[in-house]
Amino acid sequence: MDLTLTSPALLFPAISLLLVAYTTRFRTISERIRILHAQFTETPTESIVGQIDTLRKRVYLIRNMQACGVASFFLCVLCLFTLFAGSLFLSKLIFVISLILLMISLVFSFWEVLLSVHALELQLSDIEKHLPKKKNYSFSKSKELTARLRKKTNEE
Template sequence: MEITLTTPALLFPALSLLLLAFTNRFMSLAKLIRDLKHIYKTNQSHLIYGQIQNLRTRLILIRNMQAVGIASMFSCVLCMFMVYAGWQTAGKIVFGAGLVLLMVSMALSLWEIQISVRALELELSDLEHKEDASPTRASS
């Protein structure tokens, strides 16, 4: 297989969009953590503390997703340099490493999404449990 300068460059748009999505997730989590911390300081709820712990795990995953995604982009740039310098074999190896890093980043993203969905399911089950127990519901 022959790698040209344009081969690793094809990943730049995908990597840029992934990093933008990861950054947006990070910013949303950061705001949510700040809001929940403020709420926790006022009422010391065990439920709020548990949510903050869940968000801490997700925050670590997002940080790792971003770091591995950036390493993937760096690998693509390094591959382009190696191909430009005429080091085809090294360029192929580095490009392969960049693809593996991209897969790791997406796997971490999937893991973070699963944690997020589980947390939302717990919130919804708590809401459904309260709705089933409400007196207006029983009289209908």
């Protein structure tokens, strides 16, 4: 495999965009934690405690995502320096480590998405407690409702 200057340079925009996305996630979660904290001081509920616990785990995952992303970015820059210095073997080794760190960052990202789904399930289950027991609010029912609404709008 030939490693040229363009190989690590191709990762710069990808890693930069990932870091921006990770920062946005972090900011959104920190705002949500502040809102939940205010709600908890007014009316403490188990749902809020569960959400805050999940958000804490997500914050730590995002920290790890960012750390791996920054380390990957740093190693890409270091790879360019070693390419300039003419050390092809070291450049390849550094580039491979950079790719591994990027993959680890993406695994953390997926894990964080799974936790965010869990937090949404907590909130939805809290809402479902207050819904009438007779109705089924499943996805299949919403498909039927959508089909009936489309049929009515087409008739009009």
